[in-house]
Amino acid sequence: MNLLADAFSWLTDPDQWSGSTGIPARTVEQLRYSAAALVAAAVLALPVGLWLGHLRRFGQVAINVGNVGRAVPSFAVILLASQIWAIEEWPLVGPVSLFLALTLLAIPPMLINAYTGMSEVPDDLRDAARGMGFSGMGQALRVELPVSLPLVLAGIRISTLQVVATATLGAVVGAGGLGRYIVDGLAVRDNARVLAGAILVAALALIIEGLLAVVQRIAVSPGVRRTDVTRPAGRLSGSTSSAS
Amino acid sequence: MLIAQARYERDAWLDWSWVADRWGDTVYPALREHLILTMLTMVIGIVLAMPVAVLAARKRWLYPPVLSATGILYTIPSLALLALLVPYTGLSRTTALIPLVSYTLLILIRNTVAGLDAVPAEAVEAATGMGYRGGQRLLRVELPLALPSILAGVRIATVTTIGLVTVTSLIGQDNLGQLMLDGFGLRFRTPIVVGTALAVLLAVAADAALYGLQRLSAPWTRTKPA
Numbered sequence: 480m481n482l483l484a485d486a487f488s489w490l491t492d493p494d495q496w497s498g499s500t501g502i503p504a505r506t507v508e509q510l511r512y513s514a515a516a517l518v519a520a521a522v523l524a525l526p527v528g529l530w531l532g533h534l535r536r537f538g539q540v541a542i543n544v545g546n547v548g549r550a551v552p553s554f555a556v557i558l559l560a561s562q563i564w565a566i567e568e569w570p571l572v573g574p575v576s577l578f579l580a581l582t583l584l585a586i587p588p589m590l591i592n593a594y595t596g597m598s599e600v601p602d603d604l605r606d607a608a609r610g611m612g613f614s615g616m617g618q619a620l621r622v623e624l625p626v627s628l629p630l631v632l633a634g635i636r637i638s639t640l641q642v643v644a645t646a647t648l649g650a651v652v653g654a655g656g657l658g659r660y661i662v663d664g665l666a667v668r669d670n671a672r673v674l675a676g677a678i679l680v681a682a683l684a685l686i687i688e689g690l691l692a693v694v695q696r697i698a699v700s701p702g703v704r705r706t707d708v709t710r711p712a713g714r715l716s717g718s719t720s721s722a723s
Numbered sequence: 724m725l726i727a728q729a730r731y732e733r734d735a736w737l738d739w740s741w742v743a744d745r746w747g748d749t750v751y752p753a754l755r756e757h758l759i760l761t762m763l764t765m766v767i768g769i770v771l772a773m774p775v776a777v778l779a780a781r782k783r784w785l786y787p788p789v790l791s792a793t794g795i796l797y798t799i800p801s802l803a804l805l806a807l808l809v810p811y812t813g814l815s816r817t818t819a820l821i822p823l824v825s826y827t828l829l830i831l832i833r834n835t836v837a838g839l840d841a842v843p844a845e846a847v848e849a850a851t852g853m854g855y856r857g858g859q860r861l862l863r864v865e866l867p868l869a870l871p872s873i874l875a876g877v878r879i880a881t882v883t884t885i886g887l888v889t890v891t892s893l894i895g896q897d898n899l900g901q902l903m904l905d906g907f908g909l910r911f912r913t914p915i916v917v918g919t920a921l922a923v924l925l926a927v928a929a930d931a932a933l934y935g936l937q938r939l940s941a942p943w944t945r946t947k948p949a
Contacts, residue, residue: 552886644800
């Protein structure tokens with residue numbers, strides 16, 4: 480039998496495209512978990528990273544958060560988080576555990592890149608801004624932030640990709656998302672469903688990576704555009720923080 | 724993997740008596756398997772990445788397509804890549820190794836090329852003047868000078884791999900991830916905590932050991948005499 484053909488016919492079966500367990504609903508679930516965690520992480524990490532970078536202080540803290548983030552497996556955090564609640568059969572255990580784990584996962588790249596971007600703004604620019612009469616806050620928001628935007632956005636992009644990819648693992652603790660097809664398919668040894676789920680997850684990750692690249696290109700001022708902002712600019716930037 | 728549970732405190736985050744009872748037949752084998760899979764991944768990853776990186780550093784037009792290809796591999800989520808292979812290579816160690824190795828390639832190749840690029844032109848010229856030729860110059864002058872950067876990549880890739888190995892428990896690999904998964908299935912916290920703690924310890928220990936190696940590989944950066 481031809482597995483790819485089986486997976487393809489599974490994917491093109493109209494039954495898989497409707498209802499609460501259909502592909503559109505599962506995709507929306509995956510994106511919703513991801514968006515919630517990314518917003519929470521951005522609210523926590525970006526102001527701190529940007530402000531510390533502006534002050535050029537506590538850089539070691541940013542490095543350490545990045546290293547710790549890499550050493551703690553997201554898979555472990557999801558499983559651990561699912562054990563916090565002792566309430567049996569609470570239907571939100573899966574999504575809430577996943578939310579916690581994804582938020583923690585998203586913080587290091589945002590924090591590190593925000594810090595690096597702000598702290599690497601050239602001295603002459605900072606001096607010029609001060610000379611023009613900007614206050615500390617004005618200088619940070621109106622001069623340093625636009626200049627450091629490529630790195631800040633690169634951090635958000637890395638976090639987004641990691642979070643969307645890792646949201647797949649939520650299926651293990653009972654959350655929804657496209658990971659359900661893989662985890663359930665493996666459980667009942669339905670290879671067509673496993674393969675179809677894998678194709679959907681991989682496609683979603685690649686599409687989002689492509690979209691983010693476009694967004695980054697549009698959002699960054701041509702004057703400060705770097706040739707490749709996802710490449711590490713210094714030892715602090717976390718473009719290779721961790722696959723998931 | 725068997726976890727007898729009745730005798731243990733299921734509500735405690737860490738029941739040491741379980742750890743003591745199960746160290747020999749459950750915990751230590753899982754830790755060992757975790758280490759073996761990580762080391763196999765890194766050895767295969769380095770063997771594959773080195774020639775590609777050296778070639779890409781020489782023939783510049785090769786580098787962008789190599790980066791794109793390894794970048795795409797890196798973007799595909801681990802569970803998806805594992806699941807893609809299960810129908811073909813089964814619930815085997817090979818299935819676990821292919822994605823794990825493919826995730827190391829981007830990091831290893833990028834750091835090796837960066838390291839080779841940073842070799843001072845004078846050093847290469849001096850080596851050529853002393854009669855070193857292509858392969859010999861590469862092995863005895865360029866690669867040693869690039870070694871700190873290469874090892875920096877090995878550190879990142881190793882720590883990342885130790886984390887990703889936990890996910891391979893979903894395709895039946897008996898490692899620290901399986902310990903966590905069993906704990907989850909039995910609603911028993913201790914194995915999850917033990918598995919997590921050992922995975923983190925393993926990552927920290929590997930990082931520290933490789934950091935030491937990185938320092939040794941670059942004696943010229945040390946200010947004090949050894």
